[in-house]
Amino acid sequence: MKKFEIAVIPGDGIGKEVVPAALDVLQTVADVHGGIQFDWTEFPWNCDYYLEHGKMMPDNGLEILQGFDGIFLGAIGNPQLVPDHVSLWGLLIKIRREFEQVINIRPAKCMKGIRSPLVNPNDFDLIVVRENSEGEYSEIGGRIHRGEDEIAVQNAIFTRKGVERAMRYAFELAKKRRGHVTSATKSNGIFHSMPFWDEVFNDVKKDYREIESAAFHIDALAAFFVTRPQIFDVIVASNLFGDILTDLGGAIMGSIGIAPAANINLNGKYPSMFEPVHGSAPDIYGKGIANPIGQIWTAKMMLDHFGEDELGKKMLEVLEEVTADGIKTPDIGGNASTREVANEVCRRLKAL
Amino acid sequence: MKKFEIAVIPGDGIGKEVVPAALDVLQTVADVHGGIQFDWTEFPWNCDYYLEHGKMMPDNGLEILQGFDGIFLGAIGNPQLVPDHVSLWGLLIKIRREFEQVINIRPAKCMKGIRSPLVNPNDFDLIVVRENSEGEYSEIGGRIHRGEDEIAVQNAIFTRKGVERAMRYAFELAKKRRGHVTSATKSNGIFHSMPFWDEVFNDVKKDYREIESAAFHIDALAAFFVTRPQIFDVIVASNLFGDILTDLGGAIMGSIGIAPAANINLNGKYPSMFEPVHGSAPDIYGKGIANPIGQIWTAKMMLDHFGEDELGKKMLEVLEEVTADGIKTPDIGGNASTREVANEVCRRLKAL
Ligand SMILES: CC(C)[C@H](C(=O)O)[C@@H](O)C(=O)O
Ligand SMILES: CC(C)[C@H](C(=O)O)[C@@H](O)C(=O)O
Numbered sequence: 001m002k003k004f005e006i007a008v009i010p011g012d013g014i015g016k017e018v019v020p021a022a023l024d025v026l027q028t029v030a031d032v033h034g035g036i037q038f039d040w041t042e043f044p045w046n047c048d049y050y051l052e053h054g055k056m057m058p059d060n061g062l063e064i065l066q067g068f069d070g071i072f073l074g075a076i077g078n079p080q081l082v083p084d085h086v087s088l089w090g091l092l093i094k095i096r097r098e099f100e101q102v103i104n105i106r107p108a109k110c111m112k113g114i115r116s117p118l119v120n121p122n123d124f125d126l127i128v129v130r131e132n133s134e135g136e137y138s139e140i141g142g143r144i145h146r147g148e149d150e151i152a153v154q155n156a157i158f159t160r161k162g163v164e165r166a167m168r169y170a171f172e173l174a175k176k177r178r179g180h181v182t183s184a185t186k187s188n189g190i191f192h193s194m195p196f197w198d199e200v201f202n203d204v205k206k207d208y209r210e211i212e213s214a215a216f217h218i219d220a221l222a223a224f225f226v227t228r229p230q231i232f233d234v235i236v237a238s239n240l241f242g243d244i245l246t247d248l249g250g251a252i253m254g255s256i257g258i259a260p261a262a263n264i265n266l267n268g269k270y271p272s273m274f275e276p277v278h279g280s281a282p283d284i285y286g287k288g289i290a291n292p293i294g295q296i297w298t299a300k301m302m303l304d305h306f307g308e309d310e311l312g313k314k315m316l317e318v319l320e321e322v323t324a325d326g327i328k329t330p331d332i333g334g335n336a337s338t339r340e341v342a343n344e345v346c347r348r349l350k351a352l
Numbered sequence: 353m354k355k356f357e358i359a360v361i362p363g364d365g366i367g368k369e370v371v372p373a374a375l376d377v378l379q380t381v382a383d384v385h386g387g388i389q390f391d392w393t394e395f396p397w398n399c400d401y402y403l404e405h406g407k408m409m410p411d412n413g414l415e416i417l418q419g420f421d422g423i424f425l426g427a428i429g430n431p432q433l434v435p436d437h438v439s440l441w442g443l444l445i446k447i448r449r450e451f452e453q454v455i456n457i458r459p460a461k462c463m464k465g466i467r468s469p470l471v472n473p474n475d476f477d478l479i480v481v482r483e484n485s486e487g488e489y490s491e492i493g494g495r496i497h498r499g500e501d502e503i504a505v506q507n508a509i510f511t512r513k514g515v516e517r518a519m520r521y522a523f524e525l526a527k528k529r530r531g532h533v534t535s536a537t538k539s540n541g542i543f544h545s546m547p548f549w550d551e552v553f554n555d556v557k558k559d560y561r562e563i564e565s566a567a568f569h570i571d572a573l574a575a576f577f578v579t580r581p582q583i584f585d586v587i588v589a590s591n592l593f594g595d596i597l598t599d600l601g602g603a604i605m606g607s608i609g610i611a612p613a614a615n616i617n618l619n620g621k622y623p624s625m626f627e628p629v630h631g632s633a634p635d636i637y638g639k640g641i642a643n644p645i646g647q648i649w650t651a652k653m654m655l656d657h658f659g660e661d662e663l664g665k666k667m668l669e670v671l672e673e674v675t676a677d678g679i680k681t682p683d684i685g686g687n688a689s690t691r692e693v694a695n696e697v698c699r700r701l702k703a704l
Contacts, residue, residue, distance in 0.1 A: 077540060084540035084569075085547050093541070117579055119469055141507075141544040150512040154545035155493075160502040188429060188436035189445070189595060192493040193506035195437050217436075219599035220631070226578060226603040227469055243541060244596060247571035251578040279572070 013280030015074020056090030099270035108249030113324030124229035130242025257291030365632030367426020408442030451622035460601030465676030482594025609643030
């Protein structure tokens with residue numbers, strides 16, 4: 001029996017709806033499989049917690065999380081209660097950083113039964129490798145003066161190590177896929193960091209002569225996600241560019257609500273964290289209509305990460321069957337609830 | 353007779369094809385109208401010029417340009433010859449900065465006869481007001497160490513003055529349109545600059561209580577360009593976010609090749625510059641198939657800027673008729689050449 005200790009952080013908004021739904025699915029997978037077991041420990045860390053305690057998690061929060069095999073997170077953020085940069089940097093980004101989850105992988109592909117908003121999605125199947133530890137997401141910078149003279153300075157920091165690591169991850173991944181890596185750059189407009197990014201990419205690609213590569217400026221690349229997503233296999237992008245491209249990836253799939261993600265720790269010192277691309281969507285929270293597919297697909301990525309690829313594959317197949325049969329939430333044109341979708345996934349997993 | 357002295361910089365790649373095409377159209381407009389006259393002066397400043405002279409324009413280039421009523425530019429950049437950040441910062445961005453073209457306006461809307469890649473484009477009609485003078489496009493920053501220890505630091509600089517100016521421009525524009533402004537932010541991830549951006553937005557909107565407003569994080573906003581572009585009227589965005597959104601705007605219109613733009617000088621001290629959203633597209637240069645619509649629509653924006661809105665309106669109508677009748681370049685599903693499209697536009701303008 002393989003046992004996985006999972007820290008569960010539903011977080012804010014629809015995180016509190018889709019996480020329980022996805023846990024039911026994972027539990028069902030374990031029951032059906034027989035050879036694996038999950039131990040869930042839930043942590044109520046979110047913006048409500050902040051209002052009560054003045055922080056997003058206890059001071060020893062990271063220490064507590066450190067012992068787990070994985071962190072399963074919903075979504076963080078409720079700007080009505082706590083400014084976004086406070087809630088996100090106090091929990092989500094903090095965990096990514098402190099646990100050295102230096103890579104964020106985010107697949108996007110045409111899904112059976114989910115209509116893409118594109119006339120011709122051309123069966124695209126891509127994955128974004130997002131640098132997850134530095135770049136534009138930086139606490140370095142600040143402000144000076146007040147009132148009409150105020151200035152804010154934001155530093156983006158790119159290290160050779162951080163950039164190269166993400167790029168090598170992308171090239172290794174491409175070896176197992178269709179053998180193509182695209183670099184997201186903006187070296188025509190972003191004066192220091194992006195020419196550096198290009199240099200590192202040109203160096204790294206020399207070690208992967210069997211892999212084809214290309215570089216596009218982020219503006220053109222974003223446009224290509226709409227006009228010809230099928231040209232992409234693996235895309236390597238900075239923290240910010242990866243963020244933007246993966247929401248776009250969700251959009252062309254048919255809904256940001258189905259896009260999955262994994263924050264990967266590479267050195268084995270800390271747990272990885274699994275959280276979908278979408279946010280807490282306060283506007284639809286409480287209606288029971290949040291799409292659980294993103295969170296369930298994210299659970300599949302956790303299984304993959306634990307080496308249970310076969311199980312993961314089955315889960316994804318079942319997800320596609322369920323949506324193909326029209327059991328889906330309103331965002332993708334159905335009228336099922338969060339619960340109904342999850343229940344149907346569980347039912348079919350049991351019937352396998 | 354109103355006379356306009358125009359500096360013409362075709363630039364690189366397809367700029368050299370679409371600019372002459374658009375000039376023919378402008379000349380025809382002038383001939384037909386009778387009351388306006390253009391004086392064209394062409395400058396061969398581009399990457400070839402750089403190879404010969406070691407700079408993108410002569411040392412007194414700005415002085416030369418300063419006397420003109422407007423600058424009509426094609427596209428800059430040929431990374432095979434000159435690194436992008438060298439060519440762009442040596443000409444395009446230099447002119448934007450030195451001539452205090454602090455606002456870049458870029459409309460995107462459903463065009464008759466041009467099929468959007470979206471299943472349901474919903475007749476969207478939006479305009480992006482891009483902050484054009486600061487932000488992520490900054491020469492401040494640099495590098496330290498070599499090899500595996502190398503670090504690049506990129507500073508983004510946001511001033512109250514620059515941000516507020518762009519926002520006020522957006523609110524004023526919204527008054528003349530459908531009365532709605534959306535702010536592109538990323539205050540959950542970009543720690544210093546974007547919370548500042550939000551603060552300024554919240555201040556400025558108090559002066560425009562009759563205008564509705566909203567703020568979206570750039571990742572979600574980009575996704576909404578694909579899933580429901582019709583919700584937007586005026587969008588105000590930083591230099592980088594505006595850059596990305598406007599290529600996306602081109603993509604959902606049907607081709608980046610049709611998206612127009614204007615770099616606006618607000619204080620009257622320097623000329624404004626009119627250049628389309630698309631780049632120099634070295635891959636298709638020389639084939640005579642570049643879409644001239646973006647450059648011609650940009651010419652229309654120049655006419656608007658000169659107060660000739662009526663003429664501008666007519667031009668756009670003719671453009672839509674021509675595409676509706678199927679006279680269009682391959683990127684939008686036709687088989688006409690750059691020249692054929694421009695000639696047809698001229699023919700119809702003469703027949704008005
Ligand atoms: C060529 C490049 C520097 C430029 C920009 O990023 O501003 C272009 O993409 C644009 O949108 O005008
Ligand atoms: C919530 C936010 C800070 C986060 C990010 O930008 O990384 C989210 O958009 C994501 O993509 O995971």
